[in-house]
Amino acid sequence: MTHCPGGHDRTGVSTMSFMSVSQYAKHAGMSRQALYTWEAKQGFPARVDGKIDQLACDAYLGQFRDSHDPRMKNATGKTTATKSQLKAGNEPVEMSIAEIKRHLAGCTGQAADMDEDERAALAAKAVGLCLSEGPDNPPMTFGGYRLAMNDCPKWEHEIVAGGAFGLDADDVVFECREHVLYVVEDEPDTYPVIPALLYVLGKDE
Structure with a gap:
């Protein structure tokens, strides 16, 4: 999908969740090098026009972080299904x-x-x-x-x-x-x- 400047793609969907590497690393509470390491993992969301998809990456990282991790406070906009998966993921x-x-x-x-x-x-x-x-x-x-x-x-x-x-x-x-x-x-x-x-x-x- 091609994205147009101004915060929306050609279908009118907002792209406000896209961030630079530095912005997302700060948002996620990690160094840029740590983010590069995560990007190399299978399943990590691909960049879109060089930008990080904040919502998709938050959901991915949420699978590996405890729900009490303070870094999870930035992970907004998740669906109900994702929240259920996180709860299940924190059970033995x-x-x-x-x-x-x-x-x-x-x-x-x-x-x-x-x-x-x-x-x-x-x-x-x-x-x-x-x-x-x-x-x-x-x-x-x-x-x-x-x-x-x-x-x-x-x-x-x-x-x-x-x-x-x-x-x-x-x-x-x-x-x-x-x-x-x-x-x-x-x-x-x-x-x-x-x-x-x-x-x-x-x-x-």
Whole structure:
């Protein structure tokens, strides 16, 4: 479809949702380099006359962002169907390990610019583990993050990673990735994950 100057195409449909790369990167809360990385992903909406389609790209990114992510506040104009998909996407879904591996293979670099502590929290949520921090972790720890199967582990085997000395934020992401990929070794088995959050487990390069 050819677009005419003045904010409308030849059918009279408004094109006000089109932005430059810099404008959309700012709108979406990411760097331009991160946006280029997203554009390389399969399914990311193509540019129109060199411009970014804001509404289409917001809807695409919404599949990979938690509904509580502050960057979602800019994603306006979505249809009811899209909102329903987002809600469903934030619920745990049983996926095979093979499916999770394929999903993560397409997520490289997507979370590279995130705040590390926010990413750690979402990583734990994505795989259904409990994340705790500081000297008040039961049983006692000397600081840092710890991953466990429940909020208040009573036994050593309930602690997935962290132990007494804890993990840093990068370690949390690594341990969550390793947990979901290798805790179940048989390919037919499944594991409950939140697909919309799996991107935080993707490798940065």
